[in-house]
Amino acid sequence: MKPVRVGLLGLGTVGTGVVRIVEGNQEDLSSQVGSPIIISKIAVKNSDKSRGVYIDPAILTEDPWDVIRDPEIDVIVEVMGGVDQTKAYILEALEYGKHIITANKDLMALYGSEILAKAQEKQCDVFYEASVAGGIPIIRTLIEGFSSDRILKIMGIVNGTTNFILTKMSKEGASYDDVLQEAQELGYAESDPTSDVEGLDAARKMAILGTLGFRTNVELKDVSVRGISQVTKEDIAYAKRLGYEMKLLGIADRDDEHISISVQPTMVRRSHPIASVNGVYNAVYVYGEAVGETMFYGAGAGAMPTATSVVADLVAAIKNLKLGVNGLKAIVPYKQKKLKDDEQIKYKNFILLHVDDKAGVLAQITQAFAQFDVSLESVVQQPNEHNPYAEIVIVTHDASKASMNKVLEHFEGLEVIRTIKSVYRVEG
Amino acid sequence: MKPVRVGLLGLGTVGTGVVRIVEGNQEDLSSQVGSPIIISKIAVKNSDKSRGVYIDPAILTEDPWDVIRDPEIDVIVEVMGGVDQTKAYILEALEYGKHIITANKDLMALYGSEILAKAQEKQCDVFYEASVAGGIPIIRTLIEGFSSDRILKIMGIVNGTTNFILTKMSKEGASYDDVLQEAQELGYAESDPTSDVEGLDAARKMAILGTLGFRTNVELKDVSVRGISQVTKEDIAYAKRLGYEMKLLGIADRDDEHISISVQPTMVRRSHPIASVNGVYNAVYVYGEAVGETMFYGAGAGAMPTATSVVADLVAAIKNLKLGVNGLKAIVPYKQKKLKDDEQIKYKNFILLHVDDKAGVLAQITQAFAQFDVSLESVVQQPNEHNPYAEIVIVTHDASKASMNKVLEHFEGLEVIRTIKSVYRVEG
Structure with missing residues (x-):
């Protein structure tokens, strides 16, 4: 049966892992997709470098365009990293009708929508499972x-x-x-x-x-x-x-x-x-x-877990290729984005204050929370023998980010507060 | 756009959950699959029962065959449970070219291979995400x-x-x-x-x-x-x-x-x-x-988590339907099954013995393990003030099930052992 040809951009630890899995599990993979999978060209920075896995030197190239423009190649696996130049490679590969598997979170976070739109236009798959949390699907x-x-x-x-x-x-x-x-x-x-x-x-x-x-x-x-x-x-x-x-x-x-x-x-x-x-x-x-x-x-990372996700994406793209349905199941964001403002963002807070160790301080502090509508789950004041100040630990109930900012701003002007030592979001 | 018609077998808590999700998330679901999803017929035991969700009485039937043989229905969701009769319904539905979503672990564990073979023959999808671990995909x-x-x-x-x-x-x-x-x-x-x-x-x-x-x-x-x-x-x-x-x-x-x-x-x-x-x-x-x-x-269970998986399967089957690729990505087991025998099954064991509280007992016991090639990770003997016997707690290294069975059989014949109180597999 006619093999599917795959081009690789990059041959670092993840790229090497992809080669290992595709070669080591060839029998399993080809029974899943119905034909052999061949990595037929690999773009590397330096084709003389040794990599701990045997690769036919004839398939190495130092020019990524050799891979992208190879008419025999159906799917391109991008594991070279980088953003702007890599984006140019990928858009061009889509232009040639090639399907893309990438592990590149920077690229997808910055240019994901542009890349996915081009993929949809060209009815190509772009899969990027490995870009988030390595081995977790x-x-x-x-x-x-x-x-x-x-x-x-x-x-x-x-x-x-x-x-x-x-x-x-x-x-x-x-x-x-x-x-x-x-x-x-x-x-x-x-x-x-x-x-x-x-x-x-x-x-x-x-x-x-x-x-x-x-x-x-x-x-x-x-x-x-x-x-x-x-x-x-x-x-x-x-x-x-x-x-x-x-x-x-x-x-x-x-x-x-x-x-x-x-x-x-x-x-x-x-x-x-x-x-x-x-x-x-x-x-x-x-x-x-x-x-x-x-x-x-x-x-979340590591060569082999990440390569597992890359090859799982490759299997999915090749199955689609066999069925002639690439690019047809893509999720294109369709909802209008509405971001919460600081009034709408609400969560619990932990606050650690260093304060003057004298009467009335706690009252001033709790009053400030009340003034800005932040209710408290717990307040603990403890004197610190070694220091001339007391520590106050506060955990709030859910409070808006806007209110909390006002409280903290108010604290900056309170003389009895020496330092706002720490502020953290609290969950669970 | 022409709606996809879905038939439901069963309207218990999971079935009701499916109705809720399909109706409540209709906008999201139809933007994913490209057309409305309509639950057009539901087989129930008793069509007069109230269910806490409004359902047009006209779509209820007490005869599952009404659903299975309805030529308008593309996908059948089976959430009625049962094994033999249900299997007959499903095989017949496949015969009619309908795709199947089921939450029925008993059915899939007992007749999964027969059902999947029929599905493959008819190029139909059979999805069963909800049959294991409810809401976990x-x-x-x-x-x-x-x-x-x-x-x-x-x-x-x-x-x-x-x-x-x-x-x-x-x-x-x-x-x-x-x-x-x-x-x-x-x-x-x-x-x-x-x-x-x-x-x-x-x-x-x-x-x-x-x-x-x-x-x-x-x-x-x-x-x-x-x-x-x-x-x-x-x-x-x-x-x-x-x-x-x-x-x-x-x-x-x-x-x-x-x-x-x-x-x-x-x-x-x-x-x-x-x-x-x-x-x-x-x-x-x-x-x-x-x-x-x-x-x-x-x-792992619960109406809504299980219904989430059922409807996710429904979305997948409808996407395949739109692309004309149902049944083409099925995983059909292709490896010959070779079960381990008791010599090959190896794990750690915890054993709790009640023994005579006298000299030499521990030696007899540890010798028995050695005799059958089971090596020990830890052995703790403790006298029990309240009882006339001592307790011995043993954790073995990985040992074959065959060897462990021989050890336990040998223990049955040892007079100093009063009871083999507990034996457990140990992991991690």
């Missing part, structure tokens, strides 16, 4: 598994580096800087960790999940982002004492048709299923109107 | 999400009733009988709970998951089954003391091409993600060669 689940339900909330631990750091800080009482350094030595964090620790990587993934979950075009700029670099071991100790775990959570939620998407360090109640997701693992929690609580857990 | 995940990987192990908490009972026994130190009674009062257990508590319900679901995961035709008789009715609160207390949680686990695993499938109360190490799945929730843990550890968590 969450995109397929949002598109198909919950196609019948109205998704109200998605919460994700979608960045392994920051979850490794927070887990380690929590288990060992270690400081952020020490754990970051260890993560860098272990290869779990980049030498420039900004994109991970400042929440940008998670934000890109949440833009993709929000788009799929709410069927509206969520852009990166719609995601409010705060990273973990300011999280202290004291904050984590407080969280644990109150029965929470600190997690960098992406949260996308909606009331009626208004949505909000954010990424921030969040105190999650320990009984919530996502609170026990530790180390480099990822998880995506989905709350649907009918289905209720569900959660999907697995490796 | 695990069947889709096994078919599509992990199509590229070699699945080595599936572990499932796939019965909510027993998980509710074991969780409650663990959290409250309560006895099996008391908790079962409470579960019955709460409606979480049937008045005749045999199918749940003896593991039969879980076994049916594991037969379905094993078939999909290993692409071979696992039948109910291939599943070795043991229920929870003999689990005591003392067993659970022992489990907790050793760092385990007691769960009714379905386990399907394979080495090379030999597989085994079982359901039994299992001590799961607390750090394993499946150990923290509590109450009526279900979870399916999948270990793939490339993807590593993943887990899928959610409601």
